[in-house]
Amino acid sequence: MTLYLIIGAALLAVLYGIVTRASLMKASTGNERMNEIAGAIQEGAKAYLNKQYKTIAMVGVVVTIALFFLFGMKLIAPVGFVIGAVLSGVAGYVGMLVSVQANVRTTEASRESLGSGLNVAFKAGAVTGMLVAGLALLGLAVYYMVLTGPMGADDRGVIDGLVSLSLGASLISVFARLGGGIFTKGADVGGDLVGKVEAGIPEDDPRNPATIADNVGDNVGDCAGMAADLFETYVVTIAATMILGSILFASVGVLTLYPMAIGAACIVTSIIGTYFVRLSKGSTNVMGALYKGLIATGVLSVAAIAGVTHFVLGGFGEVVGTSFTGMDLLWCSVVGLVITGLIVMITEYYTGTKYRPVRSVAAASESGHGTNVIAGLAVSMEATAIPALIIVAGIIITFSLAGLYGIAIAVTAMLGVAGMIVALDAFGPVTDNAGGIAEMAELPPEVRNTTDTLDAVGNTTKAVTKGYAIGSAGLGALVLFAAYYQDILYFSAQPGNPLSGVTVDFSLTNPYVIVGLFIGGLLPYLFGAWAMQSVGRAATAIVEEVRRQFKADSGILAGTSRPDYAKAVDLLTGAAIKEMIKPSLLPILSPIVLYFAIYFIAGTEQALASLGAMLMGVIVTGLFLALSMTAGGGAWDNAKKYIEDGNHGGKGSEAHKASVTGDTVGDPYKDTAGPAVNPMIKITNIMALLLLAIVAH
C-alpha cells in the first residue's frame, strides 16, 4: 500500500511535468526572427545531447554486459543499471527540450511584463525539477517492487539491484556534467575572448559565430547536466539510505520504505510550493518570489514528513527493533531541511552583490586583474568554512538522534526537496537564453532589461543550487561509505562467502587507511585539473574558429552576412565529447586500480581498508574543492555584475576589465570542474560498493 502511494506520488510529478509543459507550449513564441534563433539553439542542443548520449550508450553497453557476467549471469544488476541510466537520460533530455522551448517564450512574455517572464521561465524549470525527482523515485520504487516480489526486502539481490541502478544514474551524471560543462564554458570563454575582447562586440551579439553555441551550452550544461547530477544524487542517496536501513535493521522492513516515503511526501509539497512562486503586483523582487516557493515547500515538507512518519512507522514512539523513535527520525528530517536552508543562505552571502565577499572582489578589481583574482581565490577558500561547520553540526545532531540511519534520513529529506531546487536552477538557463534571444533578435532595450533582471536572479539560484548539490553530495557520500562498511560486516558474517571472516581495520592508525586517504584526496584535484584544461582547449578551438570565420568573410563583422553558427556548435560538440572521456574514467577506474594494487601488496583486508579510506579522502578534499570552486566562481561573476551596475567606475572602466578576467577564471571553476566533483565523489563510492559485491560473489 505504502509502495503504491509512493509510486503514485512519483507519477504525479511526471503528470505535473506533462500538464505544465502543455500549458507552456500554448504561450506565444514571438516573431519570426526569434523563432529562427530559438530553432538554431534547439537544433544545436539536440544534436549535442544525441551525440553525448550515443557516446555514453557505448560505455553503457560495455558496463551492462560486464555487470551481466560479473553478477553470475543474472539480470538484476544489468537491468537496474539500464533503468538508472535511461531514466537519468530521459530526465536530462526532456528537461533540455522544455528549456529550449521555453526560452523564446520567456523572451516574448518579457515583452509583456516581468511577472509573465518569470512565470514562463519558472514553469519550465519546474517541469525539469519534477521530472528529476519523479522519475528518480519512480525508478527506485518500481524496481524495488519488482525485486521484492520474489525476494525478501533484505535479500542481497535487492541491494545489488539498487546499487546497479545508482551506478547507471552516476555514469550518466559524471559524463553529462563534464561534457555539458566543457561545452558551455568552452563556448562562453572562447566566445567572450574573441568577441568581447578582440572584436569589441557585446555579449550575445548575432555577429559572433559562437553566440548560438553559448546559448546551446546553457541548456546542455546548466539544464541537462544539472538535471543528471541531481537525479543521481537523489537516486544514490535514497538507495544508500534504503540499503543502510535494510542492512542495519533487516528485521524492521519499514525502514527500507521510509526514505522513499519521505521522497514521495516532498514531491507533493514541492508541487504545491511551485504555486507560491508569484510576483506581487508591481514588485520586482524576483528572488523573493522564488524564495516564497522554497520556504513554502520547506514548511509543508515538515508537516508532510510528520504525516509520513506517523503513517509508515506507526507513530512517533520507539521504532521496534531500533534504539530510536519516530520522533527522532522526524527531527533528523528537520535537520536536513534546516541544513538546506542554511546552505542556501550562506551561498547567497558569498555570491550575492549585497554582501562583503562579492564587494571585496569588486573593490580589489580597482587595483588590477591580479588583485581581483587574489581576492576571489581568498573568498573561494573562505566560503568552505561555514558550510563545513553546518555539515559537521548536522552529522553530530542526527547521529546522536538515530545513529548512521539518522544521518541518512537527514540527507534524504535534503534531497526530498530536490524537485523544487532543480526548478530554481533550471530557471537559470531559460532566462539566460531569453536574454540572448532578445539581444540577437534586436528587440527593444526594455525587453532586454526585463530578461536581465531575470538572468541576474538566475545566476544566484544557479550558485545556490550548486552549494546545495555539493553539500548534499558530501553527506550522501558519507551514507554510501556507511553502506560500504556495513556491507563488509554483512559479508564477513556469511559463512562460505569469499569475504567470510574478514576484519577490516578502518582506523587512522592503519597506514593503508592513510594511503587510501591520500589517493582519494588527490582524485578531485587531478579531475579538476583535467576539467579546467579541457575547457581551455575547447575555448582555444572556438577562438580559432571564430577568427577564421571573421577572416574568411568580412561581411560577418559588418553585419551584412550571417556567420556559420552550426560550425561552432559542431566543433564544440566534438571537443566536449572527446574531452569528457579521460576525466570521467578517473573515478571509475581508480577504485579498481587501488583495490588490486593494495590487494597484491597486502591482501584483501588492507585492500578493503584502503578502498574505504579512499572514499573518505575523495569526500574530504572533494567537498572543499567543490565548495570553493562554486562559491568563488559565483563571487567573481557577481563582482562583475556589481561593477556593471555602475560601481567602481562601471562598464568599460579598468576595474570592469579586471572583473571580466575574474569572471572568466570563475567560469570553468563554477560550471565545469566544481559541480562535476559531485558525481565524481559518488561514482567512486558506487564503484567501491559494486566492487565489494563482485568480490563477495
Next chain:
Amino acid sequence: MTLYLIIGAALLAVLYGIVTRASLMKASTGNERMNEIAGAIQEGAKAYLNKQYKTIAMVGVVVTIALFFLFGMKLIAPVGFVIGAVLSGVAGYVGMLVSVQANVRTTEASRESLGSGLNVAFKAGAVTGMLVAGLALLGLAVYYMVLTGPMGADDRGVIDGLVSLSLGASLISVFARLGGGIFTKGADVGGDLVGKVEAGIPEDDPRNPATIADNVGDNVGDCAGMAADLFETYVVTIAATMILGSILFASVGVLTLYPMAIGAACIVTSIIGTYFVRLSKGSTNVMGALYKGLIATGVLSVAAIAGVTHFVLGGFGEVVGTSFTGMDLLWCSVVGLVITGLIVMITEYYTGTKYRPVRSVAAASESGHGTNVIAGLAVSMEATAIPALIIVAGIIITFSLAGLYGIAIAVTAMLGVAGMIVALDAFGPVTDNAGGIAEMAELPPEVRNTTDTLDAVGNTTKAVTKGYAIGSAGLGALVLFAAYYQDILYFSAQPGNPLSGVTVDFSLTNPYVIVGLFIGGLLPYLFGAWAMQSVGRAATAIVEEVRRQFKADSGILAGTSRPDYAKAVDLLTGAAIKEMIKPSLLPILSPIVLYFAIYFIAGTEQALASLGAMLMGVIVTGLFLALSMTAGGGAWDNAKKYIEDGNHGGKGSEAHKASVTGDTVGDPYKDTAGPAVNPMIKITNIMALLLLAIVAH
C-alpha cells in the same frame, strides 16, 4: 659517547657557519651607492625582525607561564619551549643578517664573473642552512642529554621536554612564515601594481618608494621565514621520531638516539656537499653546479647513514627487541633520500621553463589574463598528484620494512639533508637582492645580466625547497599523529592516570572521526583565505602610500629627489605584524576548541578521536592545498620569465601583461599562504600532543 658525537656534529655546523661568514665578510662591498642601498635594506630587515620577534616574545611569555602551571610547576616544559623558540629565532635572525650582508657582496662579485657571484651567494645560503640544521640538532641533543641525566630515556618528562621544544620552534615558525610572507608579498604586489602598472617604471627602480621594502621582504620572508620553517620541521620530525622510538621500543634505548645520529651524519655530508658547488670554467649552468652539491650530499649521506647504523645499532642484523633489522632501517633512510630527489625533480618539472606545464601557462597567456589564470590553476591542481603518489609509495615501502618507526626514519633522513636544501633556498633572496642593488646603484647592464642569471636559478630553487618542505611536513605530520595515538595507548595503560583505560576509536566508521576530518580539512582553507586577504590589505596600504609620496613630491618620479623608503618599510612592518596574529591563532586554538566542544557533547574518548582525526584532516587537505599553491605560483612566475625571454611576443606584449597578472596571483599563493600551511599543519599536531599531555597530568 654517541650523544657527544652528535653534539660535536651540531657544533661543527655552527662552526662552519662562523668560519664561512667570516670569509664572506672579507669580500668587497662595492661602491658607496651600493653600500647605501644595502644599508637601507639591512636597517629595514633588522627593524622588521626586531619588531616581529618582540611580538612573538609576548605570545611566548604567556605560553611559557601557561606551560609552567599546566605541567605542575615543573621547569621541563617551559625550558624546552624557550630553547626551541630562542634557537629558531637565532637561526632565522643570523640567517637574515648574513643574507643582507651577502647581497651587496654578490653584486660586487658579479662584476667580476658569474662564478664569483655564485660563490658568494651560495656561501651565504650555506651559512643559513648549516645554522638551521646545526642549531636544531644542538638544541635537541643538549636538552635530551640534560633530561636523561636524572631521568630514564623513556620517562614522560623527556617526552614532555621534546614536545615543548617542538612547540617553541613551531610557534616561531608559524608567525615568522606568515609575518614574513605578508611583508614580502605586500611589498612585491603593492610595489608592482603602483610602480610597474600605474607609473610605468621598471622593477627595482630607485624611484619606487616600495623598492627597499621589496628587498627587505625577500630577506625576512624567503630567508628568515624559510629558516624558521625548516628549523621547525627538523626539530618536530626528529623529536617525534625520538618520541615514537621511546614509546614503541622503551627497552631499546638506541632507537631514541638513532634519529639524532642520522641528523648528525647528514650535517657532515651536507658540509662536504657545499664544496661540490662550483661552476666549471666557462660554464653558465648554475643550476647544474647547485645540483652537484645536492647529489654529492645525497650519495655521501647513504654511506654515512650506513656507518651510523653500524655504529649506533651495532650492525645491520636484527635490532634486538624489534621485528626489523638495521638493514631495514638503512633502506628506510634511502627511501627518504629518494623521495627528496623525486620531489625535487617533479617540482622542477612543474615550475621549470623547459617543460610542458609552464609552457602551457605561457601559451594560454596569448588569449588573455583569464586563460593564463585558468591554465595556472589547472597546473597547480595537477601538480599535486605525483608528489602524493610518491608519498604514498614511501609510506607503503617504509611501513613494510619497519612499521611506523620506518616511516619516521625515512622522514628523518629527508630532513637530515635540510642544511643543504636550506642552503639552496637561502641562495634565492641573496641573488634577488643582488639584482635589486645592481639596478638601484645603476651598475652596467652586464652586471644585472649576471645577477639575473643567478636570480632565475634562485626562483627554481625556492620552488623546489617549498615542494620538499611540504612533502616532508606531510610525512612528518604522520609521524606526529602516530606519536599522538601511541601516547594515548601509553596513558591508557597507566593505572591511576586520568586517561587510564580509555579506548579511542579512530575508525572511519566513527562519526566523530568524520567530524574531526572535516574540521581539520577546513583549517588550511580558512588559514589560506585569511593569509591571502592579509596580503591584499598590506598591498593596498603600500599602493596608497606610494601614490601619496608620488603626489606629495613630483621630484621622486623625475628622479631628482629620493623617496622615503623607510616609511614604506615601517608601514609594512606594522601591517605584517598585525595581520599575522589572526591566522596564526587558528591552528593554535582550534585543537583546544574542538577537544572541549566534543568533550562536552560526547566525552573524553570521542574528543580524543575527533582531535586525532582533525590532525589527519589538516594533513590531507593541507598537503594538497600547499602543494598546489607552491607549484602553481612557481609555474606562473616562470611562465612570465619564459615570455620575457622573448617567447609569445616577449616583454611588453599582451601575453606578457597576462603573465604579469598570473605572477601577481601566484605571489601570495607560493610565498605566503602555501608555505605557511606547513607550520600550521605541524602546530596543530603539536598542540594536540601537548593537550594530551596536559589532560593526562
